[in-house]
Amino acid sequence: MQNLDELYQLILDRKQNPQPGSYTKYLFDRGLDKILKKVGEEATEVVVAAKNESDPEFILEVADLAYHVEVLMAERGITPDQIKKELAGREGKQSQYADRKEIKNW
């Protein structure tokens, strides 16, 4: 079974060793704007799927988004370890969240 680290390594490999017919190669060839459009598109599909009843459809859309975000990270030169480090730095901290005051005078 493939985890997100392994998928990222495969994406990096596709970047370094482009293969004919590879969708990942196609995205890298088209560049950052295309990758960003796909991330936006897939994020919208996650939102719509989340509102519907079907769990398999939602899972599929989240997986599509995860793949495209990892392609974006590879394009920007950011590794999963950097994301993990950021998340680890937040671990155990309590957010300073307070309810927003109602706006009375517009």
Ligand SMILES: N=c1c2ncn([C@@H]3O[C@H](COP(=O)(O)OP(=O)(O)OP(=O)(O)O)[C@@H](O)[C@H]3O)c2ncn1[C@@H]1O[C@H](COP(=O)(O)O)[C@@H](O)[C@H]1O
């Ligand atoms: N996880 C994925 C993955 N998720 C989604 N997709 C592709 O993302 C595309 C999204 O479909 P869309 O209909 O939105 O887009 P499209 O119409 O095909 O193309 P465009 O809109 O981008 O022009 C599909 O072609 C999917 O195949 C993926 N393509 C590849 N992977 C992984 O990447 C690995 C390497 O794939 P290749 O680069 O193709 O060898 C694969 O083994 C998988 O593990």
